[in-house]
Amino acid sequence: MxxxxxxxxxxxxxxxxxxxxxxxxxxxxxxxxxxxxxxxxxxxxxxxxxxxxxxxxxxxxxxxxxxxxxxxxxxIDLEPGDVYDVYAARAAIERAAAIRIMRGDTERAVTELTEALDAMVVAAGESDQNALPEADLRFHEALVEASGSRRLVRMARTLLIETRMCLAALQRTDPGTEDRVAEHTAIIEAMKAGDERRVLELLDAHMEDAITRLAPGSSLHSGPPPSVPADGVDIAG
Amino acid sequence: MxxxxxxxxxxxxxxxxxxxxxxxxxxxxxxxxxxxxxxxxxxxxxxxxxxxxxxxxxxxxxxxxxxxxxxxxxxIDLEPGDVYDVYAARAAIERAAAIRIMRGDTERAVTELTEALDAMVVAAGESDQNALPEADLRFHEALVEASGSRRLVRMARTLLIETRMCLAALQRTDPGTEDRVAEHTAIIEAMKAGDERRVLELLDAHMEDAITRLAPGSSLHSGPPPSVPADGVDIAG
DNA sequence: TACGTGAGGATTGTTGACAATCCTAGTAAA
DNA sequence: TTTACTAGGATTGTCAACAATCCTCACGTA
Missing domain, CATH: 1.10.10.10 (Winged helix-like DNA-binding domain superfamily/Winged helix DNA-binding domain)
Incomplete structure (x- = not known):
């Protein structure tokens, strides 16, 4: 009407x-x-x-x-440490979102995340090279939105934009299409099982995988890369 | 010069x-x-x-x-869920900061945090009722700054402002002066010992304590409080 | 060649004025 | 008494012009 x-x-x-x-x-x-x-x-x-x-x-x-x-x-132009910074911050935000999902309306979150996962599978079959990474990020966006936290959503929005900037600057060659779908699937499964600890472990491993793929030198586990005080360097190349 | x-x-x-x-x-x-x-x-x-x-x-x-x-x-006016939202987000950010400290320049962080702790002890002795909570928050600010993450610092700045809004709205009676100093001390000690796991445990417990003190019904561990879809309610009271 | 100097143009920073909308009384009718 | 309506004033949204700064580039000098 x-x-x-x-x-x-x-x-x-x-x-x-x-x-x-x-x-x-x-x-x-x-x-x-x-x-x-x-x-x-x-x-x-x-x-x-x-x-x-x-x-x-x-x-x-x-x-x-x-x-x-x-x-x-x-x-802003991204300097070497920024890739690590963005992914470390994302890991923190998305971990918090996962915790709130597990202690809140898990079922609803699973529904929405499953939708996002399905969209990812569809995107994997498309010719557009950009479709899969985009669907990947939408999954993470859905994760944070499902937390129901206004503040986490706000912070994640900016971080996801910066993630796209990193991807574009580093010209991700985008290996492991299957891996990411599998990792997301595992996270959803653990949510269904109500296993919070496992959800957090899987999510942490997933973020670690992501930054390792993107910047082979970096690791969320071993700490930030040594600061290179070079002047005017960016990450392109 | x-x-x-x-x-x-x-x-x-x-x-x-x-x-x-x-x-x-x-x-x-x-x-x-x-x-x-x-x-x-x-x-x-x-x-x-x-x-x-x-x-x-x-x-x-x-x-x-x-x-x-x-x-x-x-x-903005703070609705019931906002206290939980702010503290949950802070717990996430400060946890990430602690991780980066433990995997980065721990020594420098300990120095700066010790300074902030000393300021807290001084503030505890002052007549100004607001001095201690303020010094408390400065400790947490110092924690995030010591992480060296531009993004964590930016996000924490806003959250700490909102924390002060919560404190003012709820007219914190401010019990447990000793507790908070002790908890901060323990965190620094664990940092000195290089025990990351313990640092994170202590920090989590500290944040849980804080929200329990502030909003007795809430808990970071048991999840967000039930959403009260009442219209136009704020937390003052 | 290298370096300092100084128009001239282009861009940003700030302001006051005008247009559009909202809030508030006051009035009148049911 | 309650509701609907209407000025009138106050506030926000937008704009174009002015001031201040910066960049460019040609020119001159060592």
């Missing part, structure tokens, strides 16, 4: 623009280090620079943009 | 204002639910509404402010 009326409680212009900017960073349309020219972007969004600047300030506080006074706003 | 020149690389106006707004929320000068009138605040900061709005958008993306279109920006 009600054709979901739109202007009711419409979100702020800054929120809409911020979402699109995140999308652009995520997809690589705005690559690391890129400057966000205000005039050009404002024209593209068909707003004045005011609302655009408000939106950009949101991304600054999320750590996706870096601000240089009188110079402009830039997409 | 160089009297730390200031205008070099001065941070943006939005960043400065945002920090002061966080401070005001933290101290309760801007209590939960309060509206942030743009005209009044802009006059107080002696800037126009533009930079002020940019600063406020930062706090929106941090979850400290909530935006209602054409109505204004308000400090």
């Amino acid at each position: 009600l054709p979901d009326i739109e202007p009711v409680n419409r979100e702020s212009t800054a929120a809409i623009i911020a979402r699109q900017l995140r999308e652009a960073i995520m997809t690589g349309a705005l690559p690391p280090g890129a400057q966000l020219g205000e005039a050009e972007l404002a024209a593209r969004f068909q707003v004045s620079r005011g609302p655009l600047r408000e939106a950009m300030q949101r991304l600054v506080s999320e750590g996706l943009l870096r601000s240089e006074r009188h110079r402009g706003l830039f997409v | 160089l009297p730390d020149i200031e205008p070099v690389n001065r941070e943006s106006t939005a960043a400065i204002i945002a920090r002061q707004l966080r401070e005001a929320i933290m101290t309760g000068a801007l209590p939960p639910g309060a509206q942030l009138g743009e005209a009044e605040l802009a006059a107080r900061f002696q800037v126009s509404r533009g930079p002020l709005r940019e600063a406020m958008q930062r706090l929106v993306s941090e979850g400290l402010l909530r935006s209602e279109r054409h109505r204004g920006l308000f400090v």
